[in-house]
Amino acid sequence: MIAVIDLGGTNTKYGLVESGKIIVANSTPAEPQDGLEKHLNKVVKLINDLCKDFGKKISNCQGIGLLSTGTVNSKDMLVLSTNEKYDDAKGFNFKNWALEKTGLELRIENDAKGALLGEYHYGAGQGSDNVMMITFGTGIGTAVISEGQLLTGSNFFGGNLGGHMIVKTGGRKCTCGARGCLEAEASGWALPIIAKEHPLFSSSSLKNETVIGFKEMLEHAEKGDECAIDIRRHCFQIWGEAIVSYIHLFDPERIILGGGLMNSADLVLPLFEKTIKEMAWSQGKGLQLVKAEHPDNAGILGAAALFKNEDKAYYPLTFEQVYKPTIWGGELLQKLPRTLPESSMPIGESWEIVDRPDDQSRVVTGELAGKSLRELIQSDPEGIVGDGHQANQPFPLLMKIIDAGQDLSLQVHPDEETCKYIEGAEPKTEMWYVLDHKPEAEILTGIQEGVSAEQFRKSVNDPNIKDLMHSYTSEQGQSFFIKATTMHAIGGGNLIYEVQQNSDTTYRVSDWGRVDKEGNPRELHVDQAMACLEHTLGNKKPGAHRIMPLAFTPLTHNSELKRRQLALCEHFHVEEIEFEGAITLPVNTGTFQTVYAVDSDLRIECGGKSYAVKHGQTCLIPAKCGECTVYAPVKSRVVSAKTPA
Numbered sequence: 001m002i003a004v005i006d007l008g009g010t011n012t013k014y015g016l017v018e019s020g021k022i023i024v025a026n027s028t029p030a031e032p033q034d035g036l037e038k039h040l041n042k043v044v045k046l047i048n049d050l051c052k053d054f055g056k057k058i059s060n061c062q063g064i065g066l067l068s069t070g071t072v073n074s075k076d077m078l079v080l081s082t083n084e085k086y087d088d089a090k091g092f093n094f095k096n097w098a099l100e101k102t103g104l105e106l107r108i109e110n111d112a113k114g115a116l117l118g119e120y121h122y123g124a125g126q127g128s129d130n131v132m133m134i135t136f137g138t139g140i141g142t143a144v145i146s147e148g149q150l151l152t153g154s155n156f157f158g159g160n161l162g163g164h165m166i167v168k169t170g171g172r173k174c175t176c177g178a179r180g181c182l183e184a185e186a187s188g189w190a191l192p193i194i195a196k197e198h199p200l201f202s203s204s205s206l207k208n209e210t211v212i213g214f215k216e217m218l219e220h221a222e223k224g225d226e227c228a229i230d231i232r233r234h235c236f237q238i239w240g241e242a243i244v245s246y247i248h249l250f251d252p253e254r255i256i257l258g259g260g261l262m263n264s265a266d267l268v269l270p271l272f273e274k275t276i277k278e279m280a281w282s283q284g285k286g287l288q289l290v291k292a293e294h295p296d297n298a299g300i301l302g303a304a305a306l307f308k309n310e311d312k313a314y315y316p317l318t319f320e321q322v323y324k325p326t327i328w329g330g331e332l333l334q335k336l337p338r339t340l341p342e343s344s345m346p347i348g349e350s351w352e353i354v355d356r357p358d359d360q361s362r363v364v365t366g367e368l369a370g371k372s373l374r375e376l377i378q379s380d381p382e383g384i385v386g387d388g389h390q391a392n393q394p395f396p397l398l399m400k401i402i403d404a405g406q407d408l409s410l411q412v413h414p415d416e417e418t419c420k421y422i423e424g425a426e427p428k429t430e431m432w433y434v435l436d437h438k439p440e441a442e443i444l445t446g447i448q449e450g451v452s453a454e455q456f457r458k459s460v461n462d463p464n465i466k467d468l469m470h471s472y473t474s475e476q477g478q479s480f481f482i483k484a485t486t487m488h489a490i491g492g493g494n495l496i497y498e499v500q501q502n503s504d505t506t507y508r509v510s511d512w513g514r515v516d517k518e519g520n521p522r523e524l525h526v527d528q529a530m531a532c533l534e535h536t537l538g539n540k541k542p543g544a545h546r547i548m549p550l551a552f553t554p555l556t557h558n559s560e561l562k563r564r565q566l567a568l569c570e571h572f573h574v575e576e577i578e579f580e581g582a583i584t585l586p587v588n589t590g591t592f593q594t595v596y597a598v599d600s601d602l603r604i605e606c607g608g609k610s611y612a613v614k615h616g617q618t619c620l621i622p623a624k625c626g627e628c629t630v631y632a633p634v635k636s637r638v639v640s641a642k643t644p645a
């Protein structure tokens, strides 16, 4: 979502835009007399009020897109001159103001260029890369896009000052200081002057009008008023000739016409077309003359389009796996359609999504291929992870597949509280989803009720310590919630999908007497484990946190779609979705979401493109990704994880 401000001469428009759609827009009178900063602060407050309706704050936006009258240096975010509006805009540090006031990045552009950007991306300019826009309003604004780029020039007014093209040598004095500019000879602000100076004005019906604008001039001419007819002839001649000059200068494929004059488009367009035919090079062959599609809101859309480049980069991301050989690794992973690396020890873990100092997921497909998850988060934390995420914060979760050829150690992970007392410890709550298992494979989780911490510690070298634990026979599709400080061990013969807090802290109490080829045992961490345990047992919290499979709950009329919640805690929300055909994932939830393909290859459609997710692969849908539809050719399950709302 982008906050937008269009500082006009009379009114300031403001609003919220998401993916080229105006969510809400409003306007407030411009107050140049009170100074720019005061006015901008007021507008920020108004935008914040709009955000509240969506349960958000302005700081949740991706940035502020701002349009200003006058010449705008869009590289350094400065207004260079305003031509009599908001004198104090010149030299004002818009960038710092936005950062201090809202914490947001700001982009700024001239208003006529902004309106063209709006039409180019979301309106009458779509499909052409050589477009000019002319806005006939109080003044006459122009902007040019040539080969897909906004024309800038050496002083940022390239293509922008079409209203100040001199059309009459030694003509009327213009607001810009020159004489005979198009604006001075035929614009909204010049019309009353032109009328009053006209020799027939004293006998004209225009004399009775309090305001003489395009509308009045055209109406009176239509009724046969001689003075209005002559002014109309004069204006159309000048405008038509100016357009011919623009065609000769910029060679556009399409000219978009906007502003108040276009309320009479049916009259105006044929007259312009006639002049072009008579006077333009090659009679303007192939040139399209069109009316603006967003007469009132092109600026609002264009201000948001200043962030468009960042907007469009996201799509469902798949990553290279990071493999971890372990002493207990197995061979169930080999059943998945993937090539495993050669290794002297069997692969125990496949890290599917990871952002840790020593291990990084790297994107495999699309224009972000090769980028690490860290790089992506650093450049757009909220776009990848979700609202409020900071660039220096790691991805909150870690997803793994654990291939247990043998029993893993009997172990425990610390929680936030225990980590305060153990240097370097990181909290780790995890959940498991049994993907596959050998017959008789087991899971141990939770110490039996009534067993004291002391009794447990005395048994750490006893092979029968298993008897002090709850044990479960593995079942495909079964899930376990392993809250930090819960003692557990994954038994040999299990293939497990794990969603966990981003941590690598494990305290082993027993490795079942296992040694490596050289006869060395792995390190144990009994003291630290007991510190975690005492916390649990001391508080007499239940030891086991197994989540029994819940009854399937159909959520839609489509009885083919079944969802069940696997784990819901402060760190993650994991669910299993079973479906055949297509499901559309919710968009703009303020968080990323991951999709693991449990049973078959999947296809995800996003932004008109199709992305493959192989059976056994995890796909990350960034927070600011567009709408995604997941297709499964046959009845399939996915395990989807996200951070809770």
Ligand SMILES: O=P(O)(O)OC[C@H]1O[C@@H](O)[C@@H](O)[C@@H](O)[C@@H]1O
Binding pocket: 326, 349, 400, 402, 408, 409, 410, 411, 430, 489, 490, 498, 500, 506, 508
């Ligand atoms: O310490 P070992 O036995 O290698 O087991 C370590 C593994 O334990 C599992 O229960 C999970 O928590 C994994 O995330 C972890 O990597």
